[in-house]
Amino acid sequence: MRWYDTLFKPKKFTLANGKTVNQKFTRAPLILLLLLVVLIISIVVTGFSLPTLFTNFTQFWMVFADLFPPKWSYFPSVWQPLLDTIKMSFFGSFFGALCALPLAILSANNVTNSRVINLVARFVLTIMRTLPTLVAALIATYIFGLGTFAGTVAIFIFSMSFVGKQLFEYIETVNMGAYEALIATGANPSRAFVTTIFPQILPTYLSTSLFAFEGNVRYAAILGYVGAGGIGMILNQKIGWREFQSVGMILVSLFAAVVLIETLSQQLRKYLS
Secondary structure, eight states: OHHHHHHSOOEEEEOTTSOEEEEOOOSHHHHHHHHHHHHHHHHHHHTOOHHHHHHHHHHHHHHHHHTOSOOGGGHHHHHHHHHHHHHHHHHHHHHHHHHHHHHHHHHOTTTSOOHHHHHHHHHHHHHHHHSOHHHHHHHHHHHHOSSHHHHHHHHHHHHHHHHHHHHHHHHTTSOOHHHHHHHHTTOOHHHHIIIIIHHHHHHHHHHHHHHHHHHHHHHHHHHGGGTOOSHHHHHHHHHHTTOHHHHHHHHHHHHHHHHHHHHHHHHHHHHHO
């Protein structure tokens, strides 16, 4: 940043003891200029149009008004896909969190003292985390066919990467004193880990897994757009047919399920903390 300080000369102040202090010119104009350039590039690349946004925004309220009143008689057709969505979220989250534990242990450099294994395990987590859930679901439908199994696989991949990342970072911050003392007495690393570190990470592990499950119920609702089963399939169908009152019933059911699951999850996480 020397060029910046050369362009904008620092202010000099003389203190009471005779020393001279230089106050550099603020970086705020430069930061604002960079943000403006990035914003302009984003507008050009995405084709964003503010007039179009304001012109068509009224259509949002028209569609929103068409959702009400929800078609209550459609609920018998909603609950089974909704149950499928919750089931695939639960199974995907449960097995994803379960498989995340060994990956997190291999990624943590204070437990696994091998730089190569650490890097490989972290690379696997990064690859899985980079893959968007919707894309994972689309690939899974090509491999396993249409249905909830493909959605469960996509949620499993996301949950494993999310919980694994959060967990290995937490493992690296735990108190290793008891673990090292037990190793010094001759205990094997697995037994020392289960006895000393696992009780420390268990509340965070369960809390993170529950948080992932909460989010997965919402994400699972859109997986039906690529044929991964659940409530998203009928949501896509009803939007395509412009049956907005049925869409309203689907959204009300999904909202009630998400609120119920979040409430239960929050109570469990409070208990764990």
